[in-house]
Amino acid sequence: MSDPRPIGVFDSGMGGLTVMRALMARLPNESFLYLGDTARLPYGTKSADTVRRYALQAAQALVARGVKAVVIACNTASVSLPAVRETLAPLPVIGVIEPGAQAALAVAPEGPVGVIATEGTVKGGAYRAAIRAAGGETVPIAQQACPLFVPMAEEGLVNGPIVEAVVRRYLDPLLATVPKPKALLLGCTHYPVLKAAIAKVVGSDVTLVDSAVAAANAVAKLVDERGLVNSNGAGHRSVRFLATDAPDRFANVGEIFLGQPIDPGAVELIDLQ
Amino acid sequence: MSDPRPIGVFDSGMGGLTVMRALMARLPNESFLYLGDTARLPYGTKSADTVRRYALQAAQALVARGVKAVVIACNTASVSLPAVRETLAPLPVIGVIEPGAQAALAVAPEGPVGVIATEGTVKGGAYRAAIRAAGGETVPIAQQACPLFVPMAEEGLVNGPIVEAVVRRYLDPLLATVPKPKALLLGCTHYPVLKAAIAKVVGSDVTLVDSAVAAANAVAKLVDERGLVNSNGAGHRSVRFLATDAPDRFANVGEIFLGQPIDPGAVELIDLQ
Numbered sequence: 001m002s003d004p005r006p007i008g009v010f011d012s013g014m015g016g017l018t019v020m021r022a023l024m025a026r027l028p029n030e031s032f033l034y035l036g037d038t039a040r041l042p043y044g045t046k047s048a049d050t051v052r053r054y055a056l057q058a059a060q061a062l063v064a065r066g067v068k069a070v071v072i073a074c075n076t077a078s079v080s081l082p083a084v085r086e087t088l089a090p091l092p093v094i095g096v097i098e099p100g101a102q103a104a105l106a107v108a109p110e111g112p113v114g115v116i117a118t119e120g121t122v123k124g125g126a127y128r129a130a131i132r133a134a135g136g137e138t139v140p141i142a143q144q145a146c147p148l149f150v151p152m153a154e155e156g157l158v159n160g161p162i163v164e165a166v167v168r169r170y171l172d173p174l175l176a177t178v179p180k181p182k183a184l185l186l187g188c189t190h191y192p193v194l195k196a197a198i199a200k201v202v203g204s205d206v207t208l209v210d211s212a213v214a215a216a217n218a219v220a221k222l223v224d225e226r227g228l229v230n231s232n233g234a235g236h237r238s239v240r241f242l243a244t245d246a247p248d249r250f251a252n253v254g255e256i257f258l259g260q261p262i263d264p265g266a267v268e269l270i271d272l273q
Numbered sequence: 274m275s276d277p278r279p280i281g282v283f284d285s286g287m288g289g290l291t292v293m294r295a296l297m298a299r300l301p302n303e304s305f306l307y308l309g310d311t312a313r314l315p316y317g318t319k320s321a322d323t324v325r326r327y328a329l330q331a332a333q334a335l336v337a338r339g340v341k342a343v344v345i346a347c348n349t350a351s352v353s354l355p356a357v358r359e360t361l362a363p364l365p366v367i368g369v370i371e372p373g374a375q376a377a378l379a380v381a382p383e384g385p386v387g388v389i390a391t392e393g394t395v396k397g398g399a400y401r402a403a404i405r406a407a408g409g410e411t412v413p414i415a416q417q418a419c420p421l422f423v424p425m426a427e428e429g430l431v432n433g434p435i436v437e438a439v440v441r442r443y444l445d446p447l448l449a450t451v452p453k454p455k456a457l458l459l460g461c462t463h464y465p466v467l468k469a470a471i472a473k474v475v476g477s478d479v480t481l482v483d484s485a486v487a488a489a490n491a492v493a494k495l496v497d498e499r500g501l502v503n504s505n506g507a508g509h510r511s512v513r514f515l516a517t518d519a520p521d522r523f524a525n526v527g528e529i530f531l532g533q534p535i536d537p538g539a540v541e542l543i544d545l546q
Contacts, residue, residue: 039323040313047519050312151424162442165435246320273546 002231006031006238007219008067010058013041014154014250015189016073017257019096022216023071024239027223029230031237033067036254037272039245042150043076044118044188051120055080056087057272061242063088068228071219072096075121075188075211092222099218100185100211101130107207108182111139114174114206117187119145127187142177146170146188153190154253159197167194167201175202185209193256241267275504279304279511280492281340283331286314287427287523288462289346290530292369295489296344297512300496302503304510308335309527310545312518315423316349317391317461324393328353330545332361334515341501342367344492348394348461348484365495372491373458373484374403380480381455384412387447387479389471390460392418400460415450419443419461426463429529432470440467440474448475458482466529514540 007027009020013036020034035058037043043051055077059070069092072078078095085093104113113136115127122145131139148166157163174181184206186192192210199208223229230237243250247267254262280300282293286309293307308331310316316324328350332343342365345351351368358366377386386409388400395418404412421439430436447454457479459465465483472481496502503510516523520540527535 039319041318045314045519045522046312050518147428148421148424148430151421155420157421162435162438165438169435245323246318249318 001227003068003228004031004230004232004236005066005068006033006240007069007071007223008033008035008062008065009071009073010035010037010062010077011074011189012037012043012077014254014257015150017254018189018192019071019073019212019215021257021259022212023219026216026220029232029237030223031230032239033062033065033242034240035062035242036244036250038243038250042118043074044120044150046120048079048124051077052080052083054272055084059084059088059093061270061272063091069094069219069223071215073189073215075126076118078126079124092226094215094219094222096189096211096215097126097130098134099214100187100209101127101134103211103214104183104185104209105131105134105136105139107209111136111141112177112179112181113139113141114181114184115141115143115187116146116170116174116184116191117143118150119147121187127185140179142174142181144170144174149188149194150190153193153256156256158193163194163197164201167197171198171201175206181206183207183209186211190257242270243267244270244272274500276341276501277304277503277505277509278339278341279306279513280342280344280496281306281308281335281338282344282346283308283310283335283350284347284462285309285316285350286311287527287530288423290527291462291465292344292346292485292488294530294532295485296492299489299493302505302510303496304503305512306335306338306340306515307513308515309517309523311516311523315391316347317393317423319393321352321397324350325353325356327545328357329360332357332366334543334545336361336364342492342496344488345369346462346488348399349391351399352397365499367488367492367495369462369484369488370399370403371407372487373460373482374400374407376484376487377456377458377482378404378407378409378412380482384409384414385450385452385454386412386414387454387457388414388416388460389419389443389447389457389464390416391423392420394460400458413452415447415454417443417447422461422467423463426466426529427526431466436467436470437474440470444471444474448479454479456480456482459484463530515543516540517543517545
């Protein structure tokens with residue numbers, strides 16, 4: 001039995017393409033349909049209710065296009081995971097928070113764990129809750145919102161003195177906490193493209209944990225367990241993109257995060273309203 | 274005849290509060306109702322069609338609450354000015370672009386004029402068109418998008434080495450154009466809070482032009498001409514706020530732009546969908 005249906009992936013914009021990149025590498029035989037809700041980005045400054053409403057619309061748009069699983073490739077939108085799971089059941093739905101939290105605990109079982117994310121994700125406390133739920137009940141956790149990381153990354157400003165100064169501005173207080181974090185969880189899908197600058201600031205005694213790779217492993221396991229694998233082999237897969245606004249910008253900026261060019265003609269404009 | 278109805282002001286978020294601040298200072302007897310479409314900010318990266326749709330919804334929400342005039346306190350949303358004017362006629366509607374362009378020409382009648390704004394405003398070319406329409410047919414114009422200014426300002430990061438480095442990153446190429454701009458138009462309502470850092474980088478031979486003050490003068494003139502003045506005197510006026518999401522964040526961040534505290538209890542949450 002082979003299941004050729006694509007895996008659906010959605011995000012508020014282009015950041016989730018770092019998750020898409022990890023998924024494409026981990027699952028070379030699978031097709032993917034990515035939805036970026038670019039008309040309403042960023043989700044990071046919006047309330048949980050609003051984010052939940054938007055996420056349900058995005059997930060349903062993917063289901064309407066025949067996906068076999070949904071990946072919420074957006075840390076902020078992960079507050080909607082229970083609601084999306086309930087609405088789409090029995091279709092499998094996977095987020096990035098739990099895999100990321102588990103990967104951080106694998107690196108630093110006793111902590112301390114540092115979490116950097118958008119304002120919304122930090123306030124929502126999703127990573128804290130996921131670390132607690134994954135067995136890290138007593139692990140010390142320090143969180144820091146880094147609002148400038150997303151616009152810097154989207155401008156392609158990912159290294160150099162400005163980036164390092166901004167990274168220091170956010171991370172110096174976090175690194176000064178006692179005891180110092182052993183693992184630093186990149187709690188926003190935009191942050192992997194800033195990984196080199198972040199690594200330079202935090203030094204070699206702090207391990208950076210990227211939830212995109214952890215999420216890709218979790219999706220691979222789930223697709224296998226549920227008998228959803230596409231066994232037709234590579235070369236047969238399709239990778240398509242949907243955006244709710246400005247498909248040209250999606251293709252241009254998206255390239256930074258996907259790590260390869262996106263043909264603007266392959267980005268379809270859709271309306272979620 | 275006295276007209277106690279409030280003047281409506283809207284923006285994609287908090288930036289328009291710099292215009293509100295100029296209006297409150299220029300028109301001390303008038304009441305104001307401000308709407309920040311915080312659920313859907315920023316408008317700067319969205320397409321003109323999307324921005325036009327959002328602006329019409331915001332303007333109509335103000336009209337439904339009995340305003341006597343509407344100020345589009347958002348450079349990006351000013352692409353919607355003709356559509357909003359047509360829809361609300363005969364209610365007067367004023368933007369920030371034309372007053373800003375006229376103020377820049379008053380400072381530098383022969384130019385060159387530099388314009389800094391969001392990506393959307395620069396691409397839309399609204400300031401270029403307004404400078405041309407205001408008599409500056411042959412004035413050299415150089416434009417520069419500054420995507421990091423808005424998130425920096427909203428974080429309250431308005432001076433110091435990071436801000437100056439980011440200002441230089443955007444303005445050095447603009448200042449290197451020959452001939453050098455005589456006037457620099459702050460084409461985004463967020464930018465006035467960065468004025469000191471911008472002034473330090475551009476030097477004293479470039480005049481900064483703030484369209485908020487110009488827009489406030491234009492509104493004062495129009496209210497007078499149309500017989501819409503509230504002659505009940507100061508102390509009778511009310512200043513209220515509407516936000517489409519996160520009223521607490523609106524009050525906190527808005528303070529940076531309004532230049533005075535905002536009581537979170539004075540911010541009403543509304544839905545424009």
